[in-house]
Amino acid sequence: MTSFSPGFRGRARPLADRLPPGQYPTEAFPVLSTGPTPHVPTAAWDLTVTTEHGETRRWTWDGMMELPQQDTVQDLHCVTRWSRFDTRWRGVPLDVFLEDLETAAEHVVVESHGGYTTNLPLADLLGGRAWIAHTYDGHPLAPEHGGPARLLVPHLYLWKSAKWVRALRLTTTNEPGFWESVGYHDYGDPWREQRTWGD
Amino acid sequence: MRTVWRTARLAERHAQTRSGRSLVFTVPGWPGHLPGQHLDVRLTADDGYQAVRSYSLAAPADGDRVELGVQAVPGGEVSPYLADELPVGAAVEMRGPLGNWFVWSGAGDEPVLLVAGGSGVVPLASMVRARRATGSPSAFHLLYSVRGPDELWYREDLLHEDPLLDVRIVYTRRSPQEADREPGRVLPADLRAPTARLEPASPAYVCGPTGFVESVADLLVGLGRDPATVRTERFG
Structure with missing residues (x-):
């Protein structure tokens, strides 16, 4: 008999191998963002990648769509505790944008329309584990979910998958992003429950 | 900042609406919070199964007294239990405060x-x-x-x-x-x-x-x- 929450039974125990600790499964696709949704037309969209030496690459929307595309099915894990299984995305693997760059940087700051930022190790964007995603479940990605294009890094908590992405800045030092500066974990591995500072 | 789970004992429950409740807990060691922040509530079933949800704090920091607003969601795993079943005097666990963005600092004087x-x-x-x-x-x-x-x-x-x-x-x-x-x-x-x-x-x-x-x-x-x-x- 536990000393907490007497009489609480909970739901049927979910698939333990797919649900990280402290998460619950949802069929919904909740929206979390810090302010108004930016509405960015694809004609005005571009993506820049800048190295620590100032070398810059830039893709327009049409240029991005001409790159090799990939379909991927992923489980999403939000730090607010919901997980959504088997989400279907289409986008361009980050490897395509980052290949053959002259860089010694080990960190990336991702910048979004609206001012949001997040930081990741460069290695986490490589190896087919991260995408610039523009299509969700067969439809253009809706603005409230980050459309026209967002970063998708499903092996980390979803705040790392920056919506309305516009730039990747490679840096030699780690620069904490928006949530990482106000108490959320620097790396954010859902399987190690890295939610906040100190986790 | 290391966020730990603390024991939180239900002290009072008030109906706000037909399905909305104010729950006041006593949480020894609660570090305080800013207006607008939320926290995580953890429930544990007899077999050890745990469920965690976030709830907004409804009142400014007041020692170890913590007030939440809970809207019972029909069919929800946690909110109906908190709203209507958890006995007064019984405990859950809490972790927080969380969210340092949706807060009013009280520093300025602008409307x-x-x-x-x-x-x-x-x-x-x-x-x-x-x-x-x-x-x-x-x-x-x-x-x-x-x-x-x-x-x-x-x-x-x-x-x-x-x-x-x-x-x-x-x-x-x-x-x-x-x-x-x-x-x-x-x-x-x-x-x-x-x-x-x-x-x-x-x-x-x-x-x-x-x-x-x-x-x-x-x-x-x-x-x-x-x-x-x-x-x-x-x-x-």
Whole structure:
């Protein structure tokens, strides 16, 4: 008999191998963002990648769509505790944008329309584990979910998958992003429950 | 900052609406929080199964006393239990405070806009109560959207005579007879008067269901508010 929450039974125990600790499964696709949704037309969209030496690459929307595309099915894990299984995305693997760059940087700051930022190790964007995603479940990605294009890094908590992405800045030092500066974990591995500072 | 789980004992439960509850817990060691922050509540079943959900804090920091607003979601795993089953005197676990963005620091003296949809009023009530408790000179303008008059939370705090709190209620389904507007969703006209009293740097806090927050945040930008001054929090 536990000393907490007497009489609480909970739901049927979910698939333990797919649900990280402290998460619950949802069929919904909740929206979390810090302010108004930016509405960015694809004609005005571009993506820049800048190295620590100032070398810059830039893709327009049409240029991005001409790159090799990939379909991927992923489980999403939000730090607010919901997980959504088997989400279907289409986008361009980050490897395509980052290949053959002259860089010694080990960190990336991702910048979004609206001012949001997040930081990741460069290695986490490589190896087919991260995408610039523009299509969700067969439809253009809706603005409230980050459309026209967002970063998708499903092996980390979803705040790392920056919506309305516009730039990747490679840096030699780690620069904490928006949530990482106000108490959320620097790396954010859902399987190690890295939610906040100190986790 | 290491966030630990603390024992939280239910001290009081009050009905706010048919399915909305105020729960007051005693949490020894609670580190305090800012108006607008939330926390995680953890329940444990007899077999060790645990479920965790986030809830907004409804009142400013007050020692080890922590007040939450809980809307019972039909069929929900946690909220119906907290709303109606957890016995007074029994314990759950809490971790927090969380969220350092959707907060009112109380530092400035500029007017503030609050826009609530349904139980999204909970973290905004914490800000209203904090302003009153600290005697801040900031004028608060609250636009509160609810389905009907029986869905109003925190009547005593929000309808309390206060020269620095201007409350306008928008009924979306059923209006009382004295209402000056037909029932319906929040329109630009509803936001024009409160935004006219803001300063350029005034913060706006918008909390409610996703569709509500999307719509209101877009309307505020359309009325010329700087997107950087509009902070949002959503549920559902």
